[in-house]
Every structure is written in C-alpha cells, then in structure tokens.
Amino acid sequence: MTTSRACMRETPQLGAFGDSFVLERDRLQMTELAKRILIVRPDEIGTEAAREYDQAGWDVVLLPDLASARPRCESPYDLALVAARLPDGEGLELVARLAGVPTWLWAEGEDSLRLLAAGAAGLIEEGLPQLEPQNTPAPAKEDVSDLVLGGQSPAIERLREQIRKLARRREPVLVMGETGVGKERVVRSLHATSSRANGPFVVVSAGALPGELIEAELFGHEEGAFTDAKERRIGRIEEADGGTLFLDGINDLDLRHQASLLRVLERGEVRPIGGRQKQVDVRMIASSREDLEQAVAAGRFRADLYHRIAVHLLYIPPLRERMEDxxxxxxxxxxxxxxxxxxxxxxxxxxxxxxxxxxxxxxxxxxxxxxxxxxxxxxxxxxxxxxxxxxxxNRDWLKLPLEELVRMRLESAMPVDRPLPDGIYEAVLAEVERALFGLVMERVGGKQIRAAKHLGINRNTLRKKLNSLGLL
Missing domain, CATH: 1.10.8 (Helicase, Ruva Protein; domain 3)
Known part of the structure; x- marks a missing residue:
C-alpha cells in the first residue's frame, strides 16, 4: 500500500525518483488526518475524482483552472490533485503556491522527472486513483468528540447546550462556522443524540458537484431518464428517509435546485428525474460558506428557502474563541x-x-x-x-479590517524571533495618531475647528497633538 509522504516520516525509495514516487491507479490510501482536498482539473476525470473523494468523506474543492485556483491556495488543505496541463498554464505553479501541501500531478505526457524535481509529492500515472479505507482503526488521539466538543470554555459549553436542545426538535437547522471548525462532526453529534439516531445520516457536499450533477445526486433518477441513466438511482434525500440529511454548502445550489429543495422542506416530497413524486421524512441540516442573508439580498439565494432552512441557527465557534481549550x-x-x-x-x-x-x-x-x-x-x-x-x-490590504492591518504591521515590525523593543505603546500610538490626524486634516483643508469636531476632541488638544506629531 502506497501512502502520501505527508502522512509518514519515511517514504519508500522507488528507483531514480528518490523519496518521491508514482501514484498508481487504484493505490491512493485515504487517512483519517487527510480530510480536505483541492482538485484542479477541468474535465470529467476531475469531476469524477471530486465525486469519489466526497463520497469517501473528504471536504472537496473542485476548480477548473489556474485563474480560479490561485485565490484559493491560501486555504488549508491536506492534499491536492492537479493536472500538469491546465487551460491557462502549468499545474506546477500550484505546487509552488501550495507549499507544505502534498500535491500530486496528473502528468499526461509531461516530463516526470521535471515535475518531481519541481516539488510534486508524486504522479498519478493514469485515470482516477481509487480510494481505499484504512485497514487499521483511527488512533485514540483523533477522538472527534474530545477534539470538537470537548473543553470547558464558555463558547463550547454554549455549543453543547445548543446541541442538547436542538436534538429534541424536528425542524431544519442552519449551521454556521468557519472552515475547519468541525461542522460535520457537530452535525453527527446532533443526529446521534436525536430521536432519529437509528435512522440514516447522509452527507452531501453541494460545492463538490458540478451543477448538472446536483439534481441527480440529490433527487435520483429513473432508468432512461437521460442519456447516461442506464439504471435507476436513489437520490441522497431519499437515502436519508427516516434520518438526517446534512447539506454542506447549500449556498452553492443554483436557484432552480433551491426551488426543488424548498418543495422537500415544505411538503416532504422528492421527484426523481423522470419519475413520480415520493413522500420522505427527512430532517434537513445545512451549512453555508457565505452569509445567506447577504446572498438573499444579492438575489443569489431564495428568501423563502432561507427562512425555511434557518428555523434554528447553530453557531460553531472558531478555535480563537475557545483558546482555553x-x-x-x-x-x-x-x-x-x-x-x-x-x-x-x-x-x-x-x-x-x-x-x-x-x-x-x-x-x-x-x-x-x-x-x-x-x-x-x-x-x-x-x-x-x-x-x-x-x-x-500576498494579502489584498484594502479589504482587510483595520485591526488585522494593524496586527500584521506590528507582526512584521516585531518578529517573534527577535526581542521586543522598549516603549512599544507610545511608538505605535504615535504612528496611528500621525496617520489619523494627518488624513483628517487633509480632508478638511487644514481647518482645525472642523478637524477637532470630526475627531471628537477640543481644538487645544488637537493643536497639542499636531505639534507633538510634527504635523504643524
């Protein structure tokens, strides 16, 4: 069994490639620690890879080219699969941008030694790597309940109390939280402590599926319903009948599919492609990667679906809000x-x-x-x-909050590997005041009375500040 070197201290030596090696068809092993994957490939092979990883429990980001992938490289990933040839350039660029992330390449005729020498973790020889579950059980240190829901911080105690209350309800829930906070694990806990615990728990990542596949994935299809429908397929919503459906990334659904989902929530009905309506009993829990209220205002998300899905809001705190844990x-x-x-x-x-x-x-x-x-x-x-x-x-400075801008400026001026200087407070305060007072004075044409009014201080204080800052 071949594993990525991100999961091992030592890697098997395979011929001239040294400690890099070729990922052969049907030989990619999924580990418990590798849970988020970036796939950059524009064709059906990329789409099928995304489907396979999604069904195996990975959080999948599927993108078609360099232009769409570049801004996403700052996000954390456990693994990346990239086509060596992309419509707008070489996949090797992403190997450099994803420094520290094991990035495998579909070589497709490119010079294998050149790709490996440039930092690729390995090469996918042909086709789609087939996922295989681990043969050994997950180690105790990865106990999900301890990791995501353990601790004594006020934030995590509020979350546990919310889960206890929502477990007794039947209505839909909208889960809110940043990437990597453990949304699926929290939803699993909610399902496991509810009256539906003995029913199925089905996870669908809407963002991992192209728009043309979402309807068949969610609602299923009858045999012959379309060209490739060679047999009947049960949709994921119907699979969750009697249990819970976790729809991760509901914001990725287009308006047409949102209307179909609304029918499920309002009437408990699903209609497979080419089939008849069926009644289902499913508790819907959804998450979103963007503010749905803003998406409603922008016309990207149906207001009626938002109000149906957001009956209860479950907020999962980020790690920085529970540092006591x-x-x-x-x-x-x-x-x-x-x-x-x-x-x-x-x-x-x-x-x-x-x-x-x-x-x-x-x-x-x-x-x-x-x-x-x-x-x-x-x-x-x-x-x-x-x-x-x-x-x-690499950050776009104009879009950052002021607090983060100040923090980044201070971090660059005071590296952690150097001693802290003396007099930090006065020096930093003077820099901030100099910028603020200087800007306000420019905006009011140098008129001190107007500047003092906007700053909320009296004119004498303003004059003293301008003198001390060298602005007079």
Whole structure:
C-alpha cells in the first residue's frame, strides 16, 4: 500500500525518483488526518475524482483552472490533485503556491522527472486513483468528540447546550462556522443524540458537484431518464428517509435546485428525474460558506428557502474563541506537546483561520521538520513568523479590517524571533495618531475647528497633538 509522504516520516525509495514516487491507479490510501482536498482539473476525470473523494468523506474543492485556483491556495488543505496541463498554464505553479501541501500531478505526457524535481509529492500515472479505507482503526488521539466538543470554555459549553436542545426538535437547522471548525462532526453529534439516531445520516457536499450533477445526486433518477441513466438511482434525500440529511454548502445550489429543495422542506416530497413524486421524512441540516442573508439580498439565494432552512441557527465557534481549550486540543492531536506551556502560549497568539484543520496540519509540519536537538517551540516560532511574512506579501490590504492591518504591521515590525523593543505603546500610538490626524486634516483643508469636531476632541488638544506629531 502506497501512502502520501505527508502522512509518514519515511517514504519508500522507488528507483531514480528518490523519496518521491508514482501514484498508481487504484493505490491512493485515504487517512483519517487527510480530510480536505483541492482538485484542479477541468474535465470529467476531475469531476469524477471530486465525486469519489466526497463520497469517501473528504471536504472537496473542485476548480477548473489556474485563474480560479490561485485565490484559493491560501486555504488549508491536506492534499491536492492537479493536472500538469491546465487551460491557462502549468499545474506546477500550484505546487509552488501550495507549499507544505502534498500535491500530486496528473502528468499526461509531461516530463516526470521535471515535475518531481519541481516539488510534486508524486504522479498519478493514469485515470482516477481509487480510494481505499484504512485497514487499521483511527488512533485514540483523533477522538472527534474530545477534539470538537470537548473543553470547558464558555463558547463550547454554549455549543453543547445548543446541541442538547436542538436534538429534541424536528425542524431544519442552519449551521454556521468557519472552515475547519468541525461542522460535520457537530452535525453527527446532533443526529446521534436525536430521536432519529437509528435512522440514516447522509452527507452531501453541494460545492463538490458540478451543477448538472446536483439534481441527480440529490433527487435520483429513473432508468432512461437521460442519456447516461442506464439504471435507476436513489437520490441522497431519499437515502436519508427516516434520518438526517446534512447539506454542506447549500449556498452553492443554483436557484432552480433551491426551488426543488424548498418543495422537500415544505411538503416532504422528492421527484426523481423522470419519475413520480415520493413522500420522505427527512430532517434537513445545512451549512453555508457565505452569509445567506447577504446572498438573499444579492438575489443569489431564495428568501423563502432561507427562512425555511434557518428555523434554528447553530453557531460553531472558531478555535480563537475557545483558546482555553487549546491544551485539550493539543492533548487530542499531539499528546507529547500538550505539556509544553511555551508552545501553548505561542499557538494561543495565532488566529488560526483554518481552525482545527490548519492547526493539525501545522503540528504535522513541525513533526516533520524538527531536528533531533531542536526545541519544538523555537521551530514553531520560526514557522509562524515565516507564514506571517508570506501572508503579508500576498494579502489584498484594502479589504482587510483595520485591526488585522494593524496586527500584521506590528507582526512584521516585531518578529517573534527577535526581542521586543522598549516603549512599544507610545511608538505605535504615535504612528496611528500621525496617520489619523494627518488624513483628517487633509480632508478638511487644514481647518482645525472642523478637524477637532470630526475627531471628537477640543481644538487645544488637537493643536497639542499636531505639534507633538510634527504635523504643524
């Protein structure tokens, strides 16, 4: 069995390729830790790969070309599959952009040695790799209930209480939370503690399926309903009859499919393509990758469907809102690091926009990079500083909140691998005031009375500030 080197410390040596190797057809192993995958390929092979990974439980992002993939490379992934040839360039560009993510390439006639030398984790020789489940059980340190729902922080206690209350209800639920917070795991817990626990639990990732396949996937089809419908297929909604359907990424449905979903919620009816209406008893739980109220206002999402699906709102807090639970999270992910207070303090200072998934990937990277005599906290500090510098260079500054802009500026001026300077508060405050006062004075044409009014201070205070800041 061949596994990605992201999941192993040592990789088998295969011929001239050194510690890179070829991923043969039917030989890609899925691990418990690899849960989010980026697939960049515009044809049916890419679509079929997305379907296979989605059905195997992965969170799939499927994109057709470099233009659509570039802005998504900052998101956390566990694995990437990329076509070496894309409509608008070479897939090797994404190998560089996805630094730290094992990126496999469909070589398709390209020079294999060149692709491997450029950093590809491996090559897919032909066709679609077939997923295989692990033969060994998941280790105890990956216990999902401890990781996602464990802890004593106020945020996680509120979440547990919400789950207890919603488990007694039958109405739909809209789950809100950032990427990597464990939405599916929370929904599974909600299903497992409800009266539907003995019924099926079905997960559909709408964003992983092209628009033309969503209807057949959700509602099913009869034999001969369309050209490729060689046999009858039960839709995922019907599969969930008597249980729970978790529709991840409901915002990815177009308006036509939203109307069909509304009929399910209002009447409990599904109509397979080419078939007759059927009654189903399904509790619908959905999540969205965007603010649905804003999508309604923009005309991208039906208001009636929003009000039907958002009967109850379940908010899953990001990791940064429950940092009190970080020692428990570390004990679950990496028990050997859980007692390192210096590391815990360092990790607590980060925002972790990718949440559990990003933190797990980071810890795995530390494990791979750590030298025998190196302190893990020193390595972590260097890696975090490097990531901040890369993030600062690549972000669109005009779209960032002021607090984040200030933080990024301070992080670049005060790297974690250097001692903190003295007098930080006064120096930083002076910089902020100089920018603010200077801008306001420009906007009012240098008139101090108007500037003082807009700033909310009296004129004498303004004059003293302008003098001290060298603006007079």
């Amino acid at each position: 970080l020692p428990l999270v570390l004990a679950t992910m990496a028990p050997e690091l859980a007692q390192d207070k210096g590391l815990i303090d360092l990790l607590s200072g980060e925002r972790w926009p990718g949440n559990f998934r990003q933190l797990r990937n980071f810890l795995q990277r530390l494990e791979l990079l750590q030298e025998p005599d190196e302190k893990i906290v020193d390595l972590a500090a260097r890696e975090l500083a490097h990531r901040r510098r890369e993030r600062s260079a």
